[in-house]
Amino acid sequence: MTRELSGRSIFLASPGGLEVERQSVRDTVVAFNENYALNDDVVFIVKGWEPLARGVGNPQSLINPEIVECDFMILLLGDYWGSAPSTDGPYSSGTEEEFHKALALLASDDAAMRDLLVVFKVLEPDRMRDPGPQLTRVLSFRNQLESTKQLFYGTFDSQASLKELVERSLRKWKIPLKPREPVQIDLSNGSPIVDVASNLSTSELVENATQKAAAGLVTQAELTFSLAVKDREPQALNEFANFMRRTGRLESALELNRELLSSPAILTSVEAQDIAYRVNSLANIGLIERKKGNLNASVKYLTEAVKTADLSQTPVPEELAYSLDNLGFTWSQLGDLEQSRSAFERSKAVRISLAQGTESAQSLVNMGRLSIRSHDFEQAASDFDAAIALLDPDRDSLLLANALSGKGKALFESRALDEAVTVLTRALEVNLALGNSDGASIAHGLIARAHLEKGDVAEAATHAAATAAESEASGNLTGAATGLWVLAQVDHANGEAKSAIDRFGQAIDLAQRANNNGLLLAIKASRARL
Template sequence: MVDALPLRIFLASPGDVEEERKVVRATVDEYNARRKGDSNVSYEVVGWDRVRGTARRSQEAINELISESHFVVTLFKSSWGSEPGGPWGYTSGTEEELFTGLLELGQAEQPMRDVWVAFIDHPSPDGRVVALRQQMSRRHSMMYESIADNRDLKQKLTERLESWEAVAGSKVPRHVDLLPSSGKEVLRAANLRLRGEKLVVLGQAEAGREALKEAAVLGGPVEQLAYATFQARHGDLSGAYDSTQQAIDHFSSGASHLYSPLAAEAFAAQAGVLRRQGRDVDAIGRFEQALTLLDENDATAQNVRCRILDELGLAFQKIGELEPARRKFEASLAARREFGHAVDVSQSLINLARLEVADGDLGTAAGHAEGVIGTLRGTPPISLHANAEVLMAQVRLRQDRPDDGVPHAERALSLNRQIANKLGEAISLFVLAQCHLAAGRPSEAEERARASLELNTAMGNEEGKKRVEGLLSDLGR
C-alpha cells in the first residue's frame, strides 16, 4: 500500500504565471478533498518558497527539494525566467528545475515518478519557450500539454492527478532525450553514468568503463567522480586522481559554489584515492579540508558530512590511530541518530564494529553487527545488510567459530545476488571460502575462492584478485 503521507508535487514556473500557480494549488486541494476516504493517495504542492535560507547558491537548495519530490509540474507562458548561475549554463531557474526533475526521473532509487510540462497560450512567448516546445515536439522526448485558459489547466491537471494515482506506488525510471538552452548534454551525461554504474555492478566492466568515461567527458563533477570511483576500484589510481582533480578544478575555477556538498565530495573522493595510494596522512588532511566546505547548520549537507566523517575514521584506523577514528565514527553516529535515519545509523554501527574488531573487542563488534541485521530484517535487500552479514562471518572467524560464520556469509552472498552487486558477491564468496578453509573443508573453500576469482577478474578488480589468489596459494600449500 502506498505511504499515507502526501505525494509531493514540485511546481516550477517563471514569475509571470502567478494566477496559474494559484489554479494548480486549488486544483490539488480540491482533488484531495474529493478523494478523501476513497483513496490513501493525496498530494501536496511545494515550490521555491519551501526552501530555507542557505549560504549556497539558492537554486541548489531548490534542486534538493526536487530530489525529495514525486512529481514536477512545469508551467511556461510568455516569460522564460532569470538566469540562476551554476555549472550547466541554464538560462532560467525554471529550466534548471525542469531538467533536475528529468534527471531524478532517470534514477531508480529516487522518488520522482513523472514530469509534466504545460505551455499556456500567449500571443508572444519568449523565443526560448518556443524553442523548448519545438524540441519536445520534434524529438517526441516527452508528453506536454497546450493550455488554453485556467479552466483548461484545471481539467488537464485533474486528469494528470488521476493517472498519477495509478502509478503512485511504483517507480519506473525513464530517460528523456532533451537539450537545455546551453546545448550541454546534461541528460545524456547523467544517463551514461547511470548505465555505466549498472553495467559494472552486473559484471560488464569494459562496457561500464566506456559509458562512464564518455559521461565524464560530457558531464560535470558528478560524472567525473563516478569515473574516478571506477578507476580507483580497478587499480588505475593515477587516472582516478586526475579525474577527481578535474572535479575539484570545476569548483576552484568558480564554475560552481565552492562551499557546497558536491565540492566537499570532490575533495573527499581525492582523499579516498590518496588512501588507496598508501598516503594516509595526506588523505586525512584532505578529508579535513572537505569538511570545512560544509555548513554544519545546513541539514541537507549532513549526509555528506557523515560520509566524510566515516572516511576520516577509516583513514585514522588505517594508521593505527584508533581513538581519533572512534571519535569520527561516533560523531557521524550522533548526527545520524539526531535525524533518525535507521539505515544511516546502521552504517555507523558497521564502522564501529570494524573498529572493535581492530581493537580486539569481538563481542562488542558482534553486538553492533547483530543490531544492524535486526534493524534491517524484513526490509528490502541493500548492500548494507549484506555488509553486516559479511562482518558477522568475519567476527566468527576471528572467534575461531568458522562454522557459525558460514550461514552469515551465505546470507550475504544471497543478498548481493538479489541486488545484482557483483563486487559484494565476490567479497561474500571470498569470506565464505575463508570460513570453509578454517573449518577444515578445503574443497568447498577452493570452489568458493575460484568463483570469487572469476568475478573479480570479470570486473577487473585487481585488489580483489590479489586477495583471492593469496587464499588459493594457501590452499595449494
C-alpha cells in the same frame, strides 16, 4: 653451478596500435624474471607476431604454429580490432583468430596452453562516444566476455596498472606446474550491447548508467557514462568517478575527481550542491589512496574533506558523514583505534541528525568493524545484527552486504564457523548481484578461511581463487593478498611445500604494498606456524 630452468612461453597477442603497451608487457616480464622467477628456476619467454609478420606468405599462418607451442597467452586490446587475416576465413581479425586458437588449445587434451589473460585499455569518454566499427567490435567482444562470465578480463588505465595485471598473472603462472587439465570456454551465449536512447538528459543518462552498473553490465554502463559526461556536468563527472573507482580504474577515477576539484565554478561556489561535490571528490581521492596503500595520503585528503564540509555555511551532512566514515577506516588500518573511534562517533552524531534508518545502520556497521579491531567479537556481532534489522534488502542492498560480511567476520573470529559460512554466503550473493567486486572478494576470502579452519581444503581453494579473481577486477591489493594467503595454506595442506612458500611470499609482498599491517602480521604468523 649448473641450474635447470623451467622455460614458460607467453604469446603476446594484440592488433596494431599498442606498441607502447606491448613493450611495457615485455619489460614487465623481463623484470619479473630477474626479481622473482629465476629465484625459483623459472624463466618466462615472450613471443609475438612482430618478427613473423615480416615472413614470406600469410602472416597468420606463420603466427598460429607459434601459439601452439606456448603455455600462456596475454591478449591486449585498445580501440582497434584489426583487419581480417583472409578473405574467406571465419574471423574478422587476426587477433580474433589468435584468441580462438588459444581457446581451442585450452580445451585440448594434449596442448601446452594453460591460461589466458585478456586486458582492455581504458579509453577517453570522447572516444567511447563515437566508437566507429573498430572500437564497436572491441566493446562487443568485452561485453561478450562479461555477460558469459566464463573468462575474467582486466582493464588498465595506466602503465602501472597494466604492469600490476601482468605481474599478478606471472605470480600465478610461476608456481610449480600441476598436471594440466583441459578447460572448456563457451562464449556463444554472450549478450549484445543495448543502444542508449540519444534523446536522454544528462540526469537520465546518469541514472541509466548507474542502473546498468548495479546490474553488473560494466561495459554498457561505461558507454552510457561516456555520453553522460559530454558536457562535463558535475553530477555526471561525480557519478562516473565513483563508477570508475568501484571497477578498479583508479587512475581514471582520480583524474575525474581532480577535474571536479579544479573547476573554477565548483571551487568558488557557496551552493550546497557544489560544496558537496568538493567534499565527495576529496573523500573519494582519500579512499583511492587507501586502496592503493597510501595511508598517510588517505588521511590527508579525508581530513581536508571533513574540514571543507565543516567550513561550509550550508550543512552537507551526508558528505560529511561519508568523509568521517572513510577517515575512521583509514585510521583503523593505520592501527590508531582512538582516532578511528573519534571519527566514527562524530559520523554517528551527524547521521543521528539525519534521522534515517539507513544512516543509523551505517554507524552500527562502523562500530561493528571497530569492535572487531578491538577483538570484542560479541559486541561486533550485536552491532551488525542491529544494522541488518534496520535495512530493506531491496533498497539498501550494498549496506546490507557490508553488514552481513561484518557479522560473518565476527562469527569467524569467534570460531562459529558453520554460522559464519551461512552468513557470508548470503553476503556473497548480495555482492555478486550488485557486481561489487570488492565486497565479493571479502566474502570469498572469509569463506575460504572458514573452510580451511574446518579442514575442507577443496572448498577453501575454490573460494580463495575467486577472491584473487574478484580482487583483480577492482584493483584490491588486500583482497589479492588474502587470496594468495589462503592458497598458500591450501598448498601446505596438500603437501605442496614449494608452491606454499612461493605464495606466502607473494601474499606478504602484496600486504606490504597495501600497507595492511594487520593482514601482514596474520600472514607471517600462519607461515611461522606451518
